[in-house]
Amino acid sequence: MNGNADAAAGLLYLYAVARDTDLPGRHLTPSPHHPRPVTGVAGEPVELVRHLDLVGVAGRVPAADFDEEPLHRHLEDLDWLATVAHRHQAVIEAASSAAATGVLPLRLATVYRDEESLRRMLRARHEALTAALGRLDGTVEWGVKVYTLPGPEKEERTTPAPSASGGVGRAYLRRRGAERRADEHRARQADDAVRQIHTALAASAEDTHLHAPQNSRLSTHPGHNLLNASYLVRRDDDSAFTAEVRAQVERAPAWGLMVELTGPWVPYSFAATTTGPADGTDDR
Amino acid sequence: MTADPALPTERLTLVDLLDRLLAGGVVIAGDLTLRIADVDLVRVNLHALIGSVDARLPSPWEEHGT
Numbered sequence: 078m079n080g081n082a083d084a085a086a087g088l089l090y091l092y093a094v095a096r097d098t099d100l101p102g103r104h105l106t107p108s109p110h111h112p113r114p115v116t117g118v119a120g121e122p123v124e125l126v127r128h129l130d131l132v133g134v135a136g137r138v139p140a141a142d143f144d145e146e147p148l149h150r151h152l153e154d155l156d157w158l159a160t161v162a163h164r165h166q167a168v169i170e171a172a173s174s175a176a177a178t179g180v181l182p183l184r185l186a187t188v189y190r191d192e193e194s195l196r197r198m199l200r201a202r203h204e205a206l207t208a209a210l211g212r213l214d215g216t217v218e219w220g221v222k223v224y225t226l227p228g229p230e231k232e233e234r235t236t237p238a239p240s241a242s243g244g245v246g247r248a249y250l251r252r253r254g255a256e257r258r259a260d261e262h263r264a265r266q267a268d269d270a271v272r273q274i275h276t277a278l279a280a281s282a283e284d285t286h287l288h289a290p291q292n293s294r295l296s297t298h299p300g301h302n303l304l305n306a307s308y309l310v311r312r313d314d315d316s317a318f319t320a321e322v323r324a325q326v327e328r329a330p331a332w333g334l335m336v337e338l339t340g341p342w343v344p345y346s347f348a349a350t351t352t353g354p355a356d357g358t359d360d361r
Numbered sequence: 362m363t364a365d366p367a368l369p370t371e372r373l374t375l376v377d378l379l380d381r382l383l384a385g386g387v388v389i390a391g392d393l394t395l396r397i398a399d400v401d402l403v404r405v406n407l408h409a410l411i412g413s414v415d416a417r418l419p420s421p422w423e424e425h426g427t
Contacts, residue, residue: 091389094387158379159375162375162378162379162382163378165382166378166382181387182385182386182387183386183387183389184382184383184385184386184387184388184389185382185383185386187389198389202389206387209387218381220377220380286385288380288384291376291380292376305380307381307385339377342381345381345382345385345386346380346381346384346385347385348385348386348387
């Protein structure tokens with residue numbers, strides 16, 4: 078099916094799709110008159126592959142790293158994944174700054190055999206891609222995470238009474254029961270507060286997306302992650318949204334919570350839902 | 362990135378990036394051999410990564426196969 082010639086020519090890694098008129102030239106450059114192209118996940122110059130009124134932001138990557146089997150292996154290597162993720166993000170940021178009406182970011186590791194194959198996809202998905210570009214034009218994504226503040230209560234936990242006497246045992250169980258109820262009460266309060274924060278922020282956003290809370294060991298944050306949300310915000314409403322975030326940042330400590338912001342991001346979390354499920358069957 | 366120093370903007374962490382690059386972004390199948398590089402492959406592998414940190418916690422990407 079695919080001979081050595083294809084392997085030697087490499088594969089085409091697709092970063093983003095934009096409107097043809099937004100990105101001129103053969104390569105993606107940091108600015109219109111910049112002589113050097115932006116480089117991609119494999120250090121390759123990032124090219125612009127045109128079809129109809131769309132342009133694919135893509136780079137030629139070695140099959141030795143990005144074909145199915147090596148990619149499979151690489152994805153288990155956190156350092157490799159981190160490097161590729163940061164480079165992928167950097168290309169999308171560059172394309173996004175260059176394109177006046179925004180870009181559609183692709184999920185990590187979307188790879189084509191050749192330009193013809195990529196063009197076939199642009200043709201087959203033209204309507205969905207154009208609709209998504211229209212919907213996300215002029216928007217940014219903000220990430221907001223809510224954490225519990227590390228509290229003192231854990232340290233003053235009741236320890237089992239050393240005495241074997243029944244009276245002390247019962248007192249211990251009573252105390253444990255009260256502590257458990259207090260914990261549940263705190264958890265309920267935190268839940269309510271998180272819901273309030275999310276509702277307030279959602280009111281200033283076009284759309285919201287809830288990511289699963291982050292594993293506290295991976296996020297390097299001392300607290301417990303209760304909310305990990307993304308908000309799609311019109312650039313024009315940006316100051317209203319960030320003002321709302323600031324209000325929540327100030328209120329949160331009273332609830333034993335902490336609010337943190339990341340962004341603005343290219344609207345990754347809202348691109349996924351716009352074009353429907355993965356489906357490459359309609360492109361032949 | 363953000364121009365507002367009053368807000369506690371975190372340093373961009375890998376986890377934040379992966380939340381978006383692996384669960385977000387436009388999902389378009391690439392060529393046949395690489396279709397497997399979509400959600401399932403990535404989830405399986407990250408599961409292994411996260412498992413090595415804390416096996417009891419589920420993958421943060423578990424809930425949304427988009």
